[in-house]
Amino acid sequence: MFLNWFSLKPNRLATGTGYNITDSAGQALAIILFVLWLLCIISGAINKNISSFLLGLCANTALIISLIIINTGAGNLLKEGPASARVSPGTGIWLTFLACYIVIFAAARRLPFGRKLKNIIIWTGPAILIIYIFSGGFKNLSILAEFESQRSRFYQEFFNHIYLVAISVSAGSLLGILLGISAVVNRKIKNVVFFITNISQTIPSLALFGLLIAPLSALSFRFAVLREIGIKGIGNTPAIIALVIYSLLPVVRNTYTGIKQIEPSVIDAAKGIGMNRLQIFRRIEAPLAAPIVMEGIRIASVQSVGLAAVAALIGAGGLGWFIFQGLGQAAPDMILLGTIPIIALAIFTDQFMRLIIKIITLRQGPGRH
Amino acid sequence: MIVLNNITKIYNQKTVVRDFSLKVNQGEVCVIVGPSGCGKTTTLRMINRMVEPSSGDIFIDNRDIKKIQPDKLRRSIGYAIQMVGLFPHMNVFSNIATVPELLGWKKDRIKARVEELLLLVGLKPEEYYAKYPHQLSGGEAQRIGVARALAADPAILLMDEPFGAVDPLNRIRLQTQFLNIQKRLGKTIILVTHDLDEAIRLADKIAIMKDGELVQYDNPEELLAKPANKFVYDFVGSDRALKRLSRINIDKYIRPAPSIKTGSSKEHAHKMCGPCRWIWVVDDNNKLKGWIDIDILSRSVTVMDAVSGINPSEISVTRNSSLKEALSIMLDQGLKTIPVIDDNGFLLGEVDMAIIENALTEKGR
Numbered sequence: 008m009f010l011n012w013f014s015l016k017p018n019r020l021a022t023g024t025g026y027n028i029t030d031s032a033g034q035a036l037a038i039i040l041f042v043l044w045l046l047c048i049i050s051g052a053i054n055k056n057i058s059s060f061l062l063g064l065c066a067n068t069a070l071i072i073s074l075i076i077i078n079t080g081a082g083n084l085l086k087e088g089p090a091s092a093r094v095s096p097g098t099g100i101w102l103t104f105l106a107c108y109i110v111i112f113a114a115a116r117r118l119p120f121g122r123k124l125k126n127i128i129i130w131t132g133p134a135i136l137i138i139y140i141f142s143g144g145f146k147n148l149s150i151l152a153e154f155e156s157q158r159s160r161f162y163q164e165f166f167n168h169i170y171l172v173a174i175s176v177s178a179g180s181l182l183g184i185l186l187g188i189s190a191v192v193n194r195k196i197k198n199v200v201f202f203i204t205n206i207s208q209t210i211p212s213l214a215l216f217g218l219l220i221a222p223l224s225a226l227s228f229r230f231a232v233l234r235e236i237g238i239k240g241i242g243n244t245p246a247i248i249a250l251v252i253y254s255l256l257p258v259v260r261n262t263y264t265g266i267k268q269i270e271p272s273v274i275d276a277a278k279g280i281g282m283n284r285l286q287i288f289r290r291i292e293a294p295l296a297a298p299i300v301m302e303g304i305r306i307a308s309v310q311s312v313g314l315a316a317v318a319a320l321i322g323a324g325g326l327g328w329f330i331f332q333g334l335g336q337a338a339p340d341m342i343l344l345g346t347i348p349i350i351a352l353a354i355f356t357d358q359f360m361r362l363i364i365k366i367i368t369l370r371q372g373p374g375r376h
Numbered sequence: 377m378i379v380l381n382n383i384t385k386i387y388n389q390k391t392v393v394r395d396f397s398l399k400v401n402q403g404e405v406c407v408i409v410g411p412s413g414c415g416k417t418t419t420l421r422m423i424n425r426m427v428e429p430s431s432g433d434i435f436i437d438n439r440d441i442k443k444i445q446p447d448k449l450r451r452s453i454g455y456a457i458q459m460v461g462l463f464p465h466m467n468v469f470s471n472i473a474t475v476p477e478l479l480g481w482k483k484d485r486i487k488a489r490v491e492e493l494l495l496l497v498g499l500k501p502e503e504y505y506a507k508y509p510h511q512l513s514g515g516e517a518q519r520i521g522v523a524r525a526l527a528a529d530p531a532i533l534l535m536d537e538p539f540g541a542v543d544p545l546n547r548i549r550l551q552t553q554f555l556n557i558q559k560r561l562g563k564t565i566i567l568v569t570h571d572l573d574e575a576i577r578l579a580d581k582i583a584i585m586k587d588g589e590l591v592q593y594d595n596p597e598e599l600l601a602k603p604a605n606k607f608v609y610d611f612v613g614s615d616r617a618l619k620r621l622s623r624i625n626i627d628k629y630i631r632p633a634p635s636i637k638t639g640s641s642k643e644h645a646h647k648m649c650g651p652c653r654w655i656w657v658v659d660d661n662n663k664l665k666g667w668i669d670i671d672i673l674s675r676s677v678t679v680m681d682a683v684s685g686i687n688p689s690e691i692s693v694t695r696n697s698s699l700k701e702a703l704s705i706m707l708d709q710g711l712k713t714i715p716v717i718d719d720n721g722f723l724l725g726e727v728d729m730a731i732i733e734n735a736l737t738e739k740g741r
Contacts, residue, residue, distance in 0.1 A: 270459070270461070270464070272457060272459030272460065273461045273462075273463060273464065275426075275457060275459075275461055276455070276457060276459075276460070276461025276463075276521075277461070277463070278426065278450070279424060279426060279450060279455035279457065279461075280450060280454075280455055280474060280475050280478075280524065280525070281450035281451030281452075281475060281478060282447070282474075282478065283447045286478070290463075291463060294465050295464065371464075371465035372464070372465060372467065372508035
């Protein structure tokens with residue numbers, strides 16, 4: 008907490024100077040935070056339920072106090088500087104967040120509560136953080152200042168990003184499942200499909216995006232129809248095609264293994280009691296492969312959220328736009344404005360898909376997996 | 377009635393089944409037995425068209441099965457396999473209900489049928505409905521598998537090593553249950569196994585296969601008494617006399633046994649023992665208590681004191697037993713004569729060594 012909490016820059020591109028808590032937010036808040044840390048150390052040393060509870064409480068309070076420090080501190084610093092000045096978070100803030108979380112997890116592990124209560128302790132901090140962001144608590148920080156100035160552009164690219172991922176993953180999954188099934192049916196198809204999807208996975212994303220420009224622009228130049236429906240060498244089309252190609256491998260592979268891992272005796276019995284091919288697929292193979300196929304789609308989605316950032320390079324837009332703009336202008340805040348939502352989106356997608364997979368497996372009987 | 381006419385199956389130029397003919401009558405249990413790789417499973421699978429014969433015809437009730445659509449044919453034939461193959465994502469109820477559902481039965485009819493079948497295979501319906509295959513023991517899964525095969529009440533049942541994956545103790549239990557169920561249902565059953573003892577226990581007719589060919593087709597008694605060739609002789613083994621005894625029910629060989637009541641006087645007991653020098657003792661309800669030996673009797677005060685101390689159930693057999701069981705107890709307990717009792721322990725009569733010997737020679741002519 009004695010490190011630099013803020014870095015004040017005269018404008019968004021210049022290098023900044025560091026400030027600690029007392030300099031920026033005043034002594035009172037610094038003392039409160041200090042006392043909270045002392046309490047944490049004391050209650051951490053005593054291994055009792057009550058002290059563990061206190062530990063969790065202190066760490067969460069410390070988190071909230073830190074948030075307040077960030078806001079008031081940044082506000083105070085801005086008052087002194089010129090209008091174009093920006094404040095970005097420094098080492099002290101990141102370390103404090105990290106420390107709070109180590110303590111919170113330790114407290115949660117020591118408490119004899121059930122999962123639910125532990126989750127409440129763990130997720131209190133992030134919940135407050137999100138509420139704080141949306142209520143404008145960080146408006147003085149540079150990244151939010153960046154957001155304010157780009158607000159409409161941000162929303163546009165944010166939804167564009169989701170659109171790119173959603174379209175390409177749905178198309179990739181559909182195609183991947185079909186290819187996976189045909190790979191199960193026919194050995195030759197299997198070899199070809201796996202060869203192509205494996206190779207395509209090894210092409211660097213940047214190269215694949217670039218590679219698609221030439222043939223697509225040639226096509227759209229040749230056929231006016233394609234041009235009319237918006238297929239061009241740059242923009243959404245090559246990005247979506249590339250993302251679909253990347254989505255294929257996990258989906259194809261998981262569909263194939265999902266069906267192949269089914270016990271042969273189960274299929275034999277199904278056939279033996281008089282199910283036809285379609286009934287075996289619908290009643291036995293599809294439901295038994297579903298969790299594994301969904302796992303493939305989950306991998307494809309999370310991967311696409313990240314890869315779609317690169318798509319901005321060929322004019323497809325998305326959150327990657329901020330990253331490349333930020334890189335071009337050497338404006339780190341702008342890079343963060345693209346990066347943080349991508350990470351959040353990836354984590355959300357991952358958790359959401361895991362939830363769906365869990366629901367599917369639970370419906371197929373308890374405790375099988 | 378199932379008829380196989382000159383069936384041959386060739387896989388990749390290798391003949392797996394060669395010119396195989398068999399006739400199984402309505403309500404019979406036919407067991408196909410032979411070493412592994414002899415083509416018995418392939419033969420079985422040709423009957424429900426899981427495998428198509430290279431040549432030859434199969435008729436079920438005089439209908440050529442080639443003219444019946446495979447799915448329809450299979451729905452009319454029960455099919456149970458060693459690996460059971462229960463559907464892991466469905467509970468017991470849905471597993472058993474599969475075929476009736478395929479046949480489009482009404483909901484309450486299916487429910488009634490599933491309940492009936494679970495009771496038939498000796499499992500409590502309420503307890504098992506909602507269980508999933510991975511929550512079942514091997515024996516339970518096997519029984520659910522049989523229940524599923526019987527679901528649409530098929531006249532024919534095909535079973536491929538149905539008790540193969542179960543431990544020996546449970547296998548005997550399942551076999552006994554199988555016989556009881558079959559006694560009630562009277563299905564036409566073709567069962568494949570490599571275990572000759574199982575075949576002898578369950579079969580009305582045994583078909584022995586070797587290298588894709590039918591070597592001998594007979595009822596178990598004939599097969600054991602007159603092996604057709606060296607292969608069958610060796611396959612049946614040197615203990616075929618014992619195996620034959622296991623097929624012979626004791627019921628017909630019981631002879632009346634003299635006995636005295638526990639309350640009889642010593643003099644009466646002495647007189648009844650006669651030249652044998654011993655006699656069975658029963659209580660007033662004719663329930664077997666043991667026997668008395670004339671030498672011990674003379675040293676005792678009352679008849680009751682002289683009765684042998686062994687629990688009567690250990691030295692007796694019931695009327696459902698085979699001669700093999702009787703012989704085994706006689707050898708075990710060192711007896712020359714063994715009492716036969718009914719389920720309530722009442723003395724029915726006795727069987728001795730000479731009777732068993734006669735039974736063997738008489739059957740083995």
